[in-house]
Amino acid sequence: MRTYLTRRILQLIPVIIGATLIAFFILSLVSDPFAAMIENPKIKLADIVRLKHQWGFDLPIYLRFFKWFGSVVVGNWGPSLLYPGYSAREVIFRALPITLQVMSLEFIFSILLSIPLGAISALKQYSKTDYSLTLFSFFGMSMPTFWFGLMMMIVFSVWLKRPSGVPLLPPGGIQTPGMESAAFLPRMLDRGQYLIMPVIVLSLFSVGGWVRYMRSFMLEVLHQDYLRTARAKGLTERTVIYKHAFRNALIPIITLIALSFPGIVSGAAITEYVFNIPGMGRLVLSAELKNDFPTAMIALTLSTILVVIANLAADVVYSIVDPRIRYS
């Protein structure tokens, strides 16, 4: 197991470099960060030439990649072009905690909801409960987040008001002005109000899909011979389901969790726009659109690292829950 892990971790390095290389090439095809500067009368041509040299734009693209990569490795992530005066690091570390809060809540909420719902759906196959849950999950999967977000806002921020006349839930943003320096607990409660709607909108979408997956994994297990054996032993239905069926149905869920895990960092651009949340999804999208390549590249690299680590973690977890899988 240890040699296996060492080998896998060493393999991650070329994978990550390769993925960033591809991202770098694609990003450099799309845009020229100096185009906007040329039109800016305040920037002198000499400054542009100096910047081009400093950022490696006078070099061929493959050499520019290594120049960029070298400086990233030593911790110099470059300036943010989107927010002049800030470094890419500052811009990202402002957005990252917010996205982490929204997405990890969404993540935990979706798992806790969809695993039991999917299992119930399978256990009561073709019942009214099953049909309602199926309807619910198709609704969740097919509902566009931007539209559903707006509908939530109309209901909870426009129609429903508190006695004081303030909307029941704030329609967007992430913090009530003036709460920045409040104590921890009131600050978290304040943050909670802002997170309710985006977390529900995002969860609805992922729960919809996951319920379907969990349902089919569970159904597959329910038809296995070993469940008949378990029943023939005289075990209670509870033991048959929770001990023998559930554990086997959860194994393939690990892959799904690993696949969605990187979303915790990359965020959800559309929902962040709708609810005006200054998170990673929004930041990366505008960085890519506004030629802020240092910020965009760092964000892409972060997601890449998370994708490969999540996959490695999934493989390790597999070997823990499924005794048939052994690595050497």
Place this chain on the structure above:
Amino acid sequence: MYKTEVLLEVKDLKTYFFTDDGVVKAVDGVSFTIHKGEVLGLVGESGCGKSVASLSIMRLVDAPGKIIGGEIIFKGEDLLKKTPEEMRKIRGAEIGMIFQEPMTSLNPVYTIGNQISEAILVHQDIGGEEAKKRTIELLNLVGIPEPERRFNQYPHEMSGGMRQRVMIAMAMSSNPDLLISDEATTALDVTIQAQILELMKDLQKKTGMAILFITHDLAIIAEMADSVAVTYTGKIVEYSDVRTVFKNPKHQYTYGLLMSVPSLVAVETKVELPAIEGMVPNPYHMPQGCHFNPRCPFATETCRKEMPELKELEQQHLVRCLHPVQASKEVV
């Protein structure tokens, strides 16, 4: 036949499957009796309702299957009238069952020790340590070498024969009065099959339990069973003790089955091996009258109109046929 006490009496059992394409009468009025310590062989082709009959006794028939009639009297009480909870206490304790596929019948994520002791713990009022001891005893009993080490192994670390031994240990864990073996040796290769049969015979002698032995292999029946019930399309067509059925088959189907068993004598004389003409009928469209009539060389107009009753043709020899095989031929 047996003079000892009756253990299980199945009377006119009907288990039907209600599918979208129609009703399949998998078990249609089957009756048989198993005495204490008796080995009854239930023999027939695939799809003739053997397995469904055994699952009906355990009340483990899955939807869309449903037991719609009959009685299953086990130790004087009708299992079909038991509550699910009462039935659960009988399963694994008084009736043990082993299945065809040892490869898929064990849960892959738990050790075999865990899966056997679980069966002990659910029926017997003993602690975990005690259950482990008993499990190791059982593993020893079914001939698994190094039981202490095997206790902590997973099913995938064992061969098919070993897994079937584990299944037997599991079924034997509470000393059942009846063991149902549903094609338990079919998936194993011949040498392993012989070992498992030997083991079952041995255990039967030691414990005096009765066995309901389901198979399509006539040789196994001849080897194992005391009496035999031949089933065809969900009905018993011939039922007697094993000697009578093999020496003196009366139903044309049984006769055909026995004739189609290759014999060493026939190979020497280069006689072509006879086979039963035709196919088992489509379960959705059973033929009118006797279900065997399209394949029977002696079928008459009456056979095509009405289903014959299962009648006692000779002493203790039940046959469902209007034109039973006349001559007493030595077929096997």
